[in-house]
Amino acid sequence: MHPPRRPRLLTALLLTPLLTGCFASPGDGDGDGGGTADGKDGSRLRVALAFPPAENLSPYGADATILSRLGVTEGLTALDANGAAAPALAASWRRENDRSWLFTLREAQFQDGTRVTPTAVVTALTRAGRAEPAPAALAGVTLTAEADGATAVRITTTAPDPVLPLRLASPGLAVLAPKAYEDQNAVDPVGTATGPFALTEVTGSTAAALDRFDDYWGGRAQASGIDARFIADGTARANALRTGQIDVAEAIPVAQAATLDAGSRRETATTRTTSLFLNTESGVFKDASLRAAARAAVDTTALADGVYEGHADPGAGIYGPAVTWAEAKRIAPVGRVRAGRPDGAPITLATYDNRPELPEVAQVLKQQLEKAGFTVTLEVREYARLESDALAGKFDAFVGARNSLLDTGDPVSLLAGDFTCDGGYNLALLCDKDVDRAVARAQAVADTDRRQDAALAAEARVLGTDAVVPLVHQRVITGVAGTVGGVLLDPYERTLVGTGTRR
Template sequence: MRFPRRPRRPRPPRLLAAVLLTPLLAGCFASSGGDGGAASGADDGSRLRVVLAFPPAENLSPHGADATILSRLGVTEGLTALDANGAAAPALAASWRREDDRNWLFTLREAVFQDGTDVTPAAVAASLTRATEAEPVPAALSGVTLTAKAEGSTGVRVTTAAPDPVLPLRLSSPGLAVLAPKAYKKKGAVDPVGTATGPFELTEVTGATAADLDRFDDYWGGRAQASGVDVRFIADGTARANALRTGQVDLAEAIPVAQAATLDADTRRETATTRTTSLLLNVKSGVFKDPALRAAARAAVDTSALATGVYEGHADAGAGIYGPAVTWAEGKRVRPAGRARAGSPGGASLTLATYDNRPELPEVAQVLKQQLEKAGFKVKLEVREYSRLESDALAGKFDAFVGARNSLLDTGDPVSLLAGDFTCDGGYNLALLCDKGVDRAVAKAQTVADTGERQDAALAAEAAILGTDAVVPLVHQRVITGVGAKVSGVLLDPYERTLVGTGTRR
């Protein structure tokens, strides 16, 4: 049964300044909603005030890095989701079955888009098709060719060019969210405002500084307890922590480890994640085109100093591309083979880049700069906001890059990250690695269906990648989220796909 859309209450204009200083946050959040966060009705629920670290880099398109913003805020959904164990779970698809090696049939549940139109097989198939046509292709589809077609009144048949045993996991990716037909514009543009299916509807976006969400009362999974979400994007980690401590926000993501002790214990949530901070070396051009100098850089890095120093014990020293949160990896890890011998840097110059949205990264980069210089390199450090850095990093304009990457974010499949980040055709290949041995190892892992055997193959491919010294795993992070004392129902998971859901309230 469907219920009529609840009319939205009038809302006064929001302050439009690009707020980076904590004293301004209270005014910004108070102006959105008109009551500084008080409940708008006895049973209507309060609006949540959320501050995120990463501003939109691509106009909140679900096909790129912004996909996780939409997923974490409860705006978008795919055909499937990940459960607590990392297995595929129903979302817009109530069930599915594999018909043969290349064909899967997904049966849709009854649901409606936020523009009031029905979620139909044709709409879902068109949405998936647009994802395959995106440039660059979403990371979850790196190396994968698929087609989607409507099948009857409730079915969507997804066909892959090659057997894909983890397709249900792949379709859980935030980058493969299903949107209404009106979301798709000319020249590949995608507008998620009012066109998704989640419990919260994106209603307004103010550049890279703010976004407003209202509760979507027709959500198939039940009415959310909060009436909406007011979001601010604040790159300054200290400002995020201060805003939570002073009660100006209800949720603050990515609290810097240096600020953790300033928060009351009951407002800190530390979550082991599958996120690894790594040093990526540009193997295509510049100083690190030489394998011997990549080996010298790897040998110069002291990861334990980063874990205990920069992260103050809130991280583990780098063990591989997959960290301790990927519990099956530790007992199966393979030692890298074929590494080059470390050469003498001899004063070779390089540019090391990172971003400040995760406040520990500039400090990590500074420590790495010192370690590399001690080994004989000359290092220039460049720090920007991520949205102003990504395109240059992907274009290979830096010799080295420090980044934090969730190894199971895009699909939940351990092999998919390797294909997207470290193969010749990878869509997020910051190291610009193109190695035949690596491509063979990843391609082999992609064909394995058995879970245990696929894990073994993934770790064999990991060893091949580490053997090139294109990536040096530094630390495996534990993420600290600030949660107001009166807030409940926050969704924290090691994949960092969720934050706000139907049960999140204050």
């Protein structure tokens, strides 16, 4: 998003492993099948993605996840199946003191044939730190990277950051070859990343071609390449899979799930929550009592059972059931005011159609809000044409689906990016001193259990403002052709295609 975009983003396993500094490589036994042993060329995969590039495939914004899901980019670390930091371009790491970490690199090559060196990593992280807008994972964080000999990088933060290895797993902090940064105004991921597949051609916002990177450190991919299509319409994605035009389709709409053979549907519990964000900065919902009235008007069970046909759970909080520790620790919202009377107050409710359920959710919300006394105008666009206006506060209310652990895997970082005065993905434009203090306290906590408690205390403060109304916690349906194996069904939605994905 391009107006001033304020910088933006599990269990007990999340934080503890970060401090051990001794890890096994994910290249073996990570469930993706590894590379081919016989050296034969596999078939090309045909993949349909729901979101067209919004930022020319910049590695710093929403497009970073596209690059990650297609197996193009990697960072120093990755998230494992339990949501803990695992090795990627860094083979191991250790914490030197409260502000400094030393990462030891593995032997790896960029797709342009140059080696992954400490100097190259420093260049990548330095450029990310200067990016405008800043990558979500760096919301509220300033880091400095410097080479330490021939194989290590020291990363220092201005304030203690106990979850730095988790933060560095963000798709927005991918490491690219020095060649990618030659243009001071843009970063070019074509042929400059480290993943098993290299971008070779991008056709605007409609398609991209990728070839296998045979020198990938994690093993040679089984597929010879990927032909990716960006298809915003969910019905069109399902039809393309059903008619054999594509092999893998992400985000199959609930309404289309029954049209696919049972064997071609994969349902994955995710940390994605669909929420109603209310503009606290201007317009009708600057009044907290009218935000409370909107929240009271919402029936989340009707959304989960009706719109999502049971493929979602009613909204419980910012963190849903997939964040297993949250339910037992959650506390009641703090600071809520009494609901006011809408008296016909006019509001504009916006959402996007890349996730086909969202317009229907918005339509049901429109009816619920009108029943409560609001006058509602509904606006639906493609996400790429909506995001900047949403972040600029041009709507009174916004319905969006957000993976709460996508950017860093850290629940506190989500709150910092989405709900603080300096948050860069702050769709509610919330700036509340009590929220900021609660988030700052949580950011300072290193102990896993105490950090979770602090995160939920901050969540209670956020929910108390009624700036956000959690609607449903989603399960994602991926369409996979019967001839395809090794698709990566990731609750964090960072990966989709790996070395073992094949047809």
